[in-house]
Amino acid sequence: MDYKYIEQLLERYWACETSLKEEQILRTFFQQEDVPAHLMAYKAVFDVQQEQAEASLGEDFDARMLQIVDEQSTVNSQPLTGWRRRLRPLYQAAGLVALILTIGMAAQQSFDGSEKTEQTQYAEADSMESPVQELAPLPEQQAALAAEQLDSLNLTR
Amino acid sequence: MKKISFRDDVLPMKNRLYRLALRITLNPAEAEDAVQDTLIKVWEHREEWERIESIEAYAHTICRNIALDMAGKAGHGNVQLNEELRVKNEESSMFNVQCSMFNEFEQKERLSLVKKIMDTLPEVQRSIMELRDIEGKTYQEIGNILKLSESQVKVYLHRARTSIRQQVDKIEKYGL
Numbered sequence: 001m002d003y004k005y006i007e008q009l010l011e012r013y014w015a016c017e018t019s020l021k022e023e024q025i026l027r028t029f030f031q032q033e034d035v036p037a038h039l040m041a042y043k044a045v046f047d048v049q050q051e052q053a054e055a056s057l058g059e060d061f062d063a064r065m066l067q068i069v070d071e072q073s074t075v076n077s078q079p080l081t082g083w084r085r086r087l088r089p090l091y092q093a094a095g096l097v098a099l100i101l102t103i104g105m106a107a108q109q110s111f112d113g114s115e116k117t118e119q120t121q122y123a124e125a126d127s128m129e130s131p132v133q134e135l136a137p138l139p140e141q142q143a144a145l146a147a148e149q150l151d152s153l154n155l156t157r
Numbered sequence: 158m159k160k161i162s163f164r165d166d167v168l169p170m171k172n173r174l175y176r177l178a179l180r181i182t183l184n185p186a187e188a189e190d191a192v193q194d195t196l197i198k199v200w201e202h203r204e205e206w207e208r209i210e211s212i213e214a215y216a217h218t219i220c221r222n223i224a225l226d227m228a229g230k231a232g233h234g235n236v237q238l239n240e241e242l243r244v245k246n247e248e249s250s251m252f253n254v255q256c257s258m259f260n261e262f263e264q265k266e267r268l269s270l271v272k273k274i275m276d277t278l279p280e281v282q283r284s285i286m287e288l289r290d291i292e293g294k295t296y297q298e299i300g301n302i303l304k305l306s307e308s309q310v311k312v313y314l315h316r317a318r319t320s321i322r323q324q325v326d327k328i329e330k331y332g333l
Contacts, residue, residue: 013318014318014319014322015315016311016314016315016318020293020295023289023290023293024293040264040267041267041325041326041328041329042325043264043267044264044267044268044270044271044325045271045321045325047264047268047271048268048271048272048275049290049291051268051272052176052179052180052287052291053176053291055172055175055176055179055185056171056172056175056176057171057172057175057189057192061171061189061192061193062168062171064193065168065171065193065196066163066164066168068193068197069163069196069197069200072197072200072201
């Protein structure tokens with residue numbers, strides 16, 4: 001077998017005149033087992049390259065790296081939590097407003113319900129105080145009296 | 158421009174970075190640390206990714222600087238490592254005298270000698286050889302990583318290949 005081509009390539013390889021493609025041809029050539037004796041010494045050079053090309057990091061490195069990066073991104077998003085922290089009084093205020101509104105609405109609802117009778121209105125206003133309930137008829141009577149007076153006024157006119 | 162993701166674009170560079178770091182530090186544990194530091198640094202600069210021309214060249218440059226830093230600090234340790242290697246090689250070459258009839262063993266011996274020759278080259282030459290012969294990068298790409306011109310890269314590579322060739326020839330001529 002003629003090795004002139006390989007020898008030429010090799011010569012150009014030492015002179016850094018080979019292209020990446022030609023260097024790949026050399027590498028493939030030297031990968032085979034039956035390299036002629038006079039080129040065996042150079043085979044070692046390419047074998048070492050081949051060996052060095054196999055050096056790599058395992059999967060555990062990936063896992064560790066991704067974990068580090070995850071931690072870093074949570075550290076870096078702290079301004080976001082800070083921003084949230086600054087908004088906390090607003091949340092509290094909103095909550096308070098919501099609470100007041102709910103109570104107000106509930107109060108209004110019971111107020112609306114009791115409007116039909118002034119008696120219960122009083123009862124609502126002074127929550128559960130029974131004396132008021134007893135007094136309640138009094139203003140009713142007064143109101144009736146006033147209405148009667150008004151009626152009589154209208155009649156006279 | 159394509160959106161760069163850490164998982165899909167940065168992390169897959171780990172082995173290429175590792176081999177470069179290994180060529181510089183000549184120490185697997187240090188090389189691994191260098192890659193980890195590199196990836197963290199690249200991640201920390203993720204806001205700039207869109208503006209970087211080549212994330213690959215960028216990561217390789219960072220990795221080389223970190224590895225150089227480590228090799229500089231641990232310079233003494235590496236000398237020791239080389240020294241250990243030399244002693245080991247001497248021991249095995251004495252052994253080799255007795256077994257040189259076995260071609261397979263001879264080739265193994267050649268391999269360890271070539272490795273030794275490569276490891277004693279100056280760092281720039283080692284890094285360039287790694288990027289060219291193992292990663293298959295163009296002179297321009299290597300220049301981008303090492304902040305050198307294409308012709309400078311070629312000069313260094315030429316020196317590296319020439320000295321390897323000379324030493325290999327010498328060994329063949331005068332024996333292992």
